[in-house]
Amino acid sequence: MAVVKRTVHPIEAESYRILRAEADTTGLPPHTRDVVERVIHTTADPAWQDDLVTDEEALTAGVKALAANNPLVTDVTMVAAGVTAYPATCLVAATATADLASREGLTRSAAGIRRAAKAHPDGAIWVIGNAPTALTELIRLAAAGEVRPALVIGLPVGYVGAAESKAALRQTTLPQLSNRSARGGAAVAAAAVNALLYGDPLA
Structure with a gap:
């Protein structure tokens, strides 16, 4: 069942x-079909x-988790912007995140995930649509018992580390969605969330 009811445009x-x-x-x-179709769309x-x-x-x-209004955390603002009708937390642009990244030698995306984990350790939906380093950090935090996600949507993109970080995610027992190749991105990650929010638009 869809979390959000909406009017479907004829073009869609x-x-x-x-x-x-x-x-x-x-x-x-059902939910697998919703996600696959929304990403293809x-x-x-x-x-x-x-x-x-x-x-x-x-x-x-x-x-x-979405129906219960659990937190939704993204690695970059583009993912958050693509998720409609549901608030998202993204700390990548915060000054404190930049300070942490500089101090600890992290990417800002990974630093944002580390900071968000302290605020939302239990039951959040984590959506990684850009940075492989953010997914790697989330996996590390989960292994350390510092974060317990309701779902990890791991769809980062890139030639360096993207496929590898998603393969590492699949080696965990975390509830997850990923893909095998190096492709991914903010639009795809947001589409996966929207699929879980909306369900089948033709139903």
Whole structure:
């Protein structure tokens, strides 16, 4: 069931009809199908269906966390901006984050995640759509018992560390969504969250 009820624009509805003609998602579990289709819709790329690594139980936990108004934390402001109808925490641009990054030799994205973990140690939805270092830091914090996510959406992008950080995520027992390749990005990560918020737009 969708967390947010909304009016679906005819263009979006037609886009979904087209993508369903190009990609057969009928055999996927409900939340998995929602995420796969929303990412394909966002990118106009059906190849995402074979790249995403999903877990229906984890996605269901994410939907429940959103329905309970649990915190949503992102690594960069572009991800937060892409999530509609739900507030997000992003500390990457804060002065205290820059200070921590300089002091500890971290990227600002990783420093923002470290600071956010202190504010939201339990039950948050963590969305990494840009920086592999942010995902690596979140994995480290979880291994140390400093953060216990409801769901980790790990879709950072880049030639350095992106695929590796997502592979590392898949080696954990964290409830998660990821993809195998180096691609990803803010739009894709936000699309995954919106899928859990909205559900099937043609339902």
